[in-house]
Amino acid sequence: MSNGQLAESLFALAESHPAGELRLSLLRAAYAVFDAPRELATTRRLPDTVPLDTLPTVEMLRSAASEDALQALVQRLRGPYPPGGAATRTGFLTAAQVAQFSASAHPLDPRHLRGACHFHTQASDGVATLEAMARGCVRRGASWAVVTDHTRGLACVNGLDAEGVALQRRAIAAWNRRRGDDLWLVQGLEAEILADGTLDVPRRARDGVLVVAAVHTGLAERRDYTARLLRALEEPGVWALAHPQGRLFGRRAGIRANWEVVFRAAAARGVLLEINGFPRRQDLAPPLLSLAAASGCRFLLASDAHHPRHLAFDTTAVALAAAAGIGEAAIVNFSPLEKALADRLVG
Ligand SMILES: [Zn+2]
Ligand SMILES: [Zn+2]
Secondary structure (H helix, E strand, O other), rough: OHHHHHHHHHHHHHHHHOOOOHHHHHHHHHHHHHHHHOOOOOOOOOOOOOOOHHHHHHHHHOOOOHHHHHHHHHHHHHHOOOOOOHHHHHOOOOHHHHHHHHOOOOOOHHHOOEEEEEOOOOOOOOOOEEEEEEEHHHOOOEEEEEEEEOOOOOOOOHHHHHHHHHHHHHHHHHHHHHHHHOOOEEEEEEEEEEEOOOOOOHHHHOOEEEEEEEEOOOOOOOOOOOHHHHHHHHHEEEEOOOOOOEEEEOOOOOEEHHHHHHHHHHHHHHOOOEEOOOOOOEEEOHHHHHHHHHHHEEEEEHHHHHHHHHHHEEEEEHHHHOOOOOHEEEEEOOOHHHHHOOOOEEE
């Protein structure tokens, strides 16, 4: 029984109960299993993060001898509401699968990563200082890093305004003077792709900055976003399209678009496609990554870290890339800085 199967059973059970304590406990148990770094079938103890009141249930499911037996148990324990959210949980790697990937030999080796890209600091919605994040990148063996705090146009977070961008630029220059040999920091921004496809960052503010552009609004709508994304790809200064699908584990399946058209345009414009390794995002999903690779796209691996600990999530991005058969040559994070940014102006 894999953690993925066990977690899915718990999600289905949770959904079959009305909102309340039991449903919440089952959901927490499902996430605890999904995030467990080892396959529970091979471990003696369940993770401490499994809520106490669900321990007997989780143990019972875990001891099912086969997938059929597991399904039968889920049927027996179910409440009267039909589960419906499974579509938002397919195509995600569990933490145990990522750990297993890292432990086995593979043509894509996380230890070869040189660049750490797309992470946040206290300047927007991260919890750590620029220094702390940079030190985290050094610890992970990176030789260059692109910090990408949110911009002010995104109303839901405390984004950078022009003054904040200038302040951060000075802090980055100071770090590079002192520790540039350990890690060269580059300023980026995570800009919002507005409803009309333009960005929330004025053009003059994009000079010397690597812009990763993303949709954060209207993600639950079922409209087609092809035009919005194509317009964004035309915007000057866009380095990468960040978490292109906008999917969120257990919550949202992501936006709709004619991905083949979007990918061809990105390849033609030289805009990178992000592989976001934040465990709840895992965006793009492997089937779309394969399509993007076949369309001639190149890729950027992102941890989307909001805490130094999260910087390790680029390993999840590596595992997704490997699942899609993408090689190191197509991923900028495996290149030295000069090569990764060969076609970009870096201030
Ligand atoms: Zn984002
Ligand atoms: Zn982000």
